[in-house]
Amino acid sequence: MAQFALPKNSKIHTGQLVDASEGAKDSKVFKVYRYDPDTQDNPRWDKYKIDLSQCGPMVLDAIIYIKDKIDSTLTFRRSCREGICGSCSMNVDGTNTLACLKAIEDVKGEVQISPLPHMPVVKDLVPDVNHVYTQYASLEPWLKTSSPEPEKEHLQSADEAQVLNGSDGHGPAMCILCFCCSTSCPSYWWNSDKFLGPAVLLQAYRWIADTRDDATGERLDDLEDPFKLYRCHTIMNCTNTCPKGLNPAQAIAEIKKQMVARQG
């Protein structure tokens, strides 16, 4: 008989509440997922009440403040703090996003912060991205050419480049591999062992659409598989979630169109 209860050690317990606001008028509670693999303890929700006048306006600013001033054991990834590197992706207030682009004032009440869903957790807010990066590497994401080397660089026309950059600056080459989309995709939740998921498929399209690349046929052959591509059922969570405003669902549709076009 199927069991629908969560395994005991995955239940999230209530953790500590640290009031570091010192009675400030403009304060906010951040409810943060904590998990330490070095203990046998279940994950827990810790709460930190902080004075908003002491930190910057973004959720990442609050997380950095908590680590610097209240609890140095809190673990998370970040680098650029301006939506470029993709490292601070996490779930804030129920939505996958970049903590550095998410304004604290946009969240009503407590700010709940947890790691990207449906990925193993390394510690606290850090997901294990080995699997998605292995999938990404399987694309061989570099320019493959069979034509003679040009004297200088491989050139594209402005129109050809626009397919990659997007006429609105939101084309597939703008993807920062934050994986907010893949971890919001129900098909990826259930089939991530075989389905490549929207982030990796957007990258696949980025190379298929690159007019300087001579391996389009080979790249399409590699996706001709019941799982890698066709587990996408156009649910659109990916596009709705992307914090950079990209459209992985459309990129997937373009790959499917190219698959059909070459059969006819």
Ligand code: SF4
């Ligand atoms: S459109 Fe496809 S890839 Fe995007 S969320 Fe839906 S099933 Fe996943």
Ligand code: SF4
């Ligand atoms: S498509 Fe958007 S959400 Fe997905 S990995 Fe790229 S930047 Fe992140």
Ligand code: FES
């Ligand atoms: S810290 Fe680089 S995207 Fe947020």
